[in-house]
Amino acid sequence: MYRTLYSPQGGRIILDGREVINMASNNYLGLANHPAVVAAAKEALEKYGVATTASRNICGNYPVHDELEEKLAKFKGVEATLVFNCGVTANSGLIPQLVGKGDFIYSDELNHGSIIDGCRLSGAKIKVFRHMDMAHLEELLQEPVEGKRLIITDGVFSMDGDLAPLPEMADLADQYNALLVVDDAHGDGVMGPAGRGTVDHFGLRDRIIIETGSLSKAFGSAGGFVAGPKEFIEALRPKARSFIFTASPMAPCLTAAAAKAVDLVMENTALVDKLWENRNYFADRLSKLGLNIGTSVTPVIPIIVGDAEKAQKLSEMMYERGVYAQALQFPMVPRGTARLRTILSADHTKEDLDKVVDALEECAKALDLIR
Ligand SMILES: *Cc1c(COP(=O)(O)O)cnc(C)c1O
Numbered sequence: 032m033y034r035t036l037y038s039p040q041g042g043r044i045i046l047d048g049r050e051v052i053n054m055a056s057n058n059y060l061g062l063a064n065h066p067a068v069v070a071a072a073k074e075a076l077e078k079y080g081v082a083t084t085a086s087r088n089i090c091g092n093y094p095v096h097d098e099l100e101e102k103l104a105k106f107k108g109v110e111a112t113l114v115f116n117c118g119v120t121a122n123s124g125l126i127p128q129l130v131g132k133g134d135f136i137y138s139d140e141l142n143h144g145s146i147i148d149g150c151r152l153s154g155a156k157i158k159v160f161r162h163m164d165m166a167h168l169e170e171l172l173q174e175p176v177e178g179k180r181l182i183i184t185d186g187v188f189s190m191d192g193d194l195a196p197l198p199e200m201a202d203l204a205d206q207y208n209a210l211l212v213v214d215d216a217h218g219d220g221v222m223g224p225a226g227r228g229t230v231d232h233f234g235l236r237d238r239i240i241i242e243t244g245s246l247s248k249a250f251g252s253a254g255g256f257v258a259g260p261k262e263f264i265e266a267l268r269p270k271a272r273s274f275i276f277t278a279s280p281m282a283p284c285l286t287a288a289a290a291k292a293v294d295l296v297m298e299n300t301a302l303v304d305k306l307w308e309n310r311n312y313f314a315d316r317l318s319k320l321g322l323n324i325g326t327s328v329t330p331v332i333p334i335i336v337g338d339a340e341k342a343q344k345l346s347e348m349m350y351e352r353g354v355y356a357q358a359l360q361f362p363m364v365p366r367g368t369a370r371l372r373t374i375l376s377a378d379h380t381k382e383d384l385d386k387v388v389d390a391l392e393e394c395a396k397a398l399d400l401i402r
Contacts, residue, residue: 061378062251118245124271186229192331220249
């Protein structure tokens with residue numbers, strides 16, 4: 032039913048017992064199997080054992096948790112952060128603390144499922160605006176309401192690899208007295224100066240003060256976080272339900288791994304630079320072939336096929352040629368925009384990217400996508 036992985040994540044993986052070039056994981060910087068990250072995890076594993084077995088406010092708080100929160104705050108250029116088990120629970124823990132019954136949420140139609148769940152959990156009324164359509168958002172904001180307002184968006188959208196128009200959103204948030212929150216799960220470690228995220232990419236650190244993020248993608252570990260002003264984070268700590276009710280806060284080894292990953296990203300920009308070099312090289316070659324990469328401006332690059340069966344066929348043909356990239360269709364993406372999604376990593380070699388492009392050219396021609 033699922034394909035099964037028999038190797039660490041990387042540019043090449045052993046999938047169902049055979050080696051393929053991996054264009055499907057979110058291991059942007061190749062940190063999931065980086066020697067220094069593995070060593071940090073091992074050290075914590077040997078020192079603290081496998082798991083936490085108590086919530087952090089009882090007796091599951093380890094020094095590595097505090098260290099990770101401090102490092103993440105430094106990395107993001109914020110006062111404080113709170114670490115959750117994953118990005119999904121960061122959203123479900125945060126959003127109900129921001130708005131509730133009688134309040135209003137303005138949410139991009141392509142927002143990640145965990146944002147949608149967090150919004151539903153809050154009990155606030157949800158108004159969905161068309162993807163990145165700022166005129167539509169403004170139209171919705173013009174309807175007078177009582178109660179608080181929250182605008183929420185992905186920083187990088189994971190199906191198209193496009194970027195939320197945060198400067199326009201921040202202006203609308205100011206104008207209509209709304210709080211703007213960004214979930215930058217695909218932006219941290221990827222976008223902006225030194226990978227600090229989409230908010231920094233747009234130079235909006237002073238105007239967008241609350242973010243959620245994930246440690247499961249560019250940072251190669253598992254976990255999520257909320258970043259924001261110290262007073263806000265300290266108020267969230269005893270309240271966020273997905274934080275206080277779990278007896279398995281981030282395992283010490285995963286926490287230490289994430290902290291080391293943040294260190295590596297902060298130490299120098301080599302990995303982020305390599306990721307972008309790969310991204311730009313690959314995107315350029317695809318465009319020259321005449322393949323439709325939609326609105327991607329990030330290392331998430333869809334190859335839009337349209338027809339769902341064709342997208343599936345393309346994925347299978349690529350797999351036969353030793354390349355794994357996932358086909359996505361409705362309801363993951365709108366009808367008629369089925370695609371093969373590729374995700375670049377600093378772990379890819381140029382030679383492998385060339386192989387992927389050559390295979391794509393052959394398959395796309397066979398499927399009449401290009402001539
Ligand atoms: C992947 C993702 C999440 C979930 O993060 P996990 O740490 O994998 O649970 C949340 N939000 C967005 C926008 C994502 O892309």
